Amino acid sequence: MMSAIEASERLVELVRGNDDIANHADGCDAAMIAAAEHDLGVTFPPSYRRVIEEFGTWDIAGEEFLGVYQTPAMGQKLLGSVAETLDACSQYGMPSDLIVVMFDGMGGLIVLDSSQVDSEGEYPVLVWNPGVADRQSMERPGDDFGSFALALCQRAVTRWRESG
Incomplete structure (x- = not known):
């Protein structure tokens, strides 16, 4: 099974290898990431940090x-x-x-839950909707950012290429 950080590396390759249907910024340096973490009062999990270091922000095949x-x-x-x-x-x-x-396109937010850290320093991916307080009732589309984002983007690229 691929680790979250390996999945992020594959995601970087996927975005770079599909530059005709992907956009990205220039990435973040350590100072910008430290400022972001300070402003939020949490640290980013390694797989999310890796892609932010590379791109800052990005989209591919309609996934932003x-x-x-x-x-x-x-x-x-x-x-x-x-x-x-x-x-x-x-x-x-x-x-x-x-x-x-x-x-999520339906009024919810795809979030990383920093209160649940795994042995790799990764956080689960949840769907948060305003007013929902019970995390057990939140949809959990992924165990970590890297694996979630890679799978989502691979599907989007496949659909895009097959429809074109």
Whole structure:
């Protein structure tokens, strides 16, 4: 079985190998990642950190990941996962130990649950909806970010290529 970090490495290869249907930023340096983790009060799991280091933010075949990035218009403000997590916590009461990594397209947020750390330092992937407090009732689409994101992106690329 592939580790979460190996899955992230394969995801990086998948994005780079499909540049006609993928977009990404320039990645994050250690200082930006440290600032993001400081702002959120949690550390990123290794598989998420790896892809953020490489791309910052990215999309492929219609699957969009928030990542961490800045824009000239917003200056030093950290966008993507940081801004969306802080907004969800303040506006909707999302627990502060969840990290938003995607929108599910149905009003929910795909999050990493930093309160459940496995032996590799990875967090499970959950679907959080406003008002849901019981984590046991949340959908769990993945055991770690790397494996979840790779599987999602592989399916999206296959569908895209088969439909084209």
